[in-house]
Amino acid sequence: MYSWMDKIRAVEPYVPGEQPKDSKIIKLNTNENPYGPSPRIKDMSLDTNMFRKYPDPRAGLLVDKLAEYHNLKPEQVFVGVGSDDVLAMCFMTFFNSGKKILFPDITYSFYDVWAEMLRIPYERKPLDKDFKIVKEDYYTENGGIVFPNPNAPTGILVSVDFIEDIVKNNPSSIVIIDEAYIDFGGETALPLIDKYDNLVIVRTFSKSRSMAGLRIGYAMSNPVLIKYLNDVKYSYNSYTMNMPSLILGSEIIDDEEYFVNTVNKIINTRDRFTAALERIGFSVLPSKTNFVFAAHKDIPAKEIFDKLKDRKIYVRYFNAPRIDNYLRITIGTDEEMDRVISELLQICSATK
Ligand code: PMP
Numbered sequence: 001m002y003s004w005m006d007k008i009r010a011v012e013p014y015v016p017g018e019q020p021k022d023s024k025i026i027k028l029n030t031n032e033n034p035y036g037p038s039p040r041i042k043d044m045s046l047d048t049n050m051f052r053k054y055p056d057p058r059a060g061l062l063v064d065k066l067a068e069y070h071n072l073k074p075e076q077v078f079v080g081v082g083s084d085d086v087l088a089m090c091f092m093t094f095f096n097s098g099k100k101i102l103f104p105d106i107t108y109s110f111y112d113v114w115a116e117m118l119r120i121p122y123e124r125k126p127l128d129k130d131f132k133i134v135k136e137d138y139y140t141e142n143g144g145i146v147f148p149n150p151n152a153p154t155g156i157l158v159s160v161d162f163i164e165d166i167v168k169n170n171p172s173s174i175v176i177i178d179e180a181y182i183d184f185g186g187e188t189a190l191p192l193i194d195k196y197d198n199l200v201i202v203r204t205f206s207k208s209r210s211m212a213g214l215r216i217g218y219a220m221s222n223p224v225l226i227k228y229l230n231d232v233k234y235s236y237n238s239y240t241m242n243m244p245s246l247i248l249g250s251e252i253i254d255d256e257e258y259f260v261n262t263v264n265k266i267i268n269t270r271d272r273f274t275a276a277l278e279r280i281g282f283s284v285l286p287s288k289t290n291f292v293f294a295a296h297k298d299i300p301a302k303e304i305f306d307k308l309k310d311r312k313i314y315v316r317y318f319n320a321p322r323i324d325n326y327l328r329i330t331i332g333t334d335e336e337m338d339r340v341i342s343e344l345l346q347i348c349s350a351t352k
């Protein structure tokens with residue numbers, strides 16, 4: 001034991017999915033988008049001399065663009081280095097009462113990591129037997145609420161009315177809805193920010209906009225909460241957003257047609273893939289995301305995970321209570337998902 005040990009913030013870090021180098025691998029483990037970002041940024045050249053200067057601390061180019069896109073005032077938008085950065089800032093800014101914050105027992109596994117790191121007390125509320133959020137569980141005194149809609153890794157969506165009930169029943173807590181996957185068939189709770197002063201909506205460019213590598217996320221709320229978020233950000237690091245992210249991120253917002261087309265392609269592939277999985281003995285939770293969460297009736301998930309990996313197909317397996325017989329499989333192209341089905345068919349028939 002080191003004598004300085006009591007001075008250290010020792011944390012159990014979040015474990016991200018693997019990022020293998022081999023380009024032959026079909027990589028369906030981190031919910032990336034198989035189609036590139038809008039081609040309109042392909043031939044853009046950046047004047048490298050601009051990197052001499054610090055970027056705009058307000059990230060105005062992107063903030064203004066997102067405000068216009070969502071019909072909001074710029075004071076209602078906050079951008080960060082992926083939604084992970086935005087969510088971490090939200091935890092730091094909004095969850096300070098010393099009371100327990102609430103989130104589901106099965107959900108994005110970064111929430112408890114941030115809570116632990118920031119010493120925020122928390123309680124996980126169990127999903128019901130069908131992996132659904134029980135809204136009444138969130139009608140108790142708390143220090144804040146956070147969950148993704150659709151939830152991850154289940155993929156299950158709740159309605160805007162459901163979210164409104166939670167927001168309405170918690171007037172003295174901030175409720176954060178993580179809409180990382182909302183574009184894949186969900187209805188956003190964004191209009192509720194005009195009606196309630198305690199709601200924050202968080203989005204990302206990493207999934208539906210195919211820009212995980214640029215690291216862009218954002219929050220939308222009323223100007224008061226966004227100001228508190230900016231105050232914390234400016235007290236931590238003024239220049240979180242680099243210039244290429246600001247420029248390229250704001251450029252792709254204009255290509256709505258490409259965005260809608262690629263999202264629809266993924267939705268169609270997801271529904272086709274789900275039906276194919278069911279035909280070979282999987283039960284699949286109803287997904288409104290770019291991934292499915294599936295369990296086979298006879299073969300343990302870990303065994304399938306390992307066999308897929310041997311065949312250069314990477315999916316995600318969580319060795320956690322209640323979900324350790326499920327695989328989370330990102331939706332790739334039609335060709336990739338056909339390959340997955342044909343490998344799964346072989347794995348399943350060989351195991352019988
Ligand atoms: N929320 C959820 C529910 C996610 O699954 C992810 C992706 N890991 C994120 C937030 C963070 O995404 P990013 O930081 O790439 O915006």
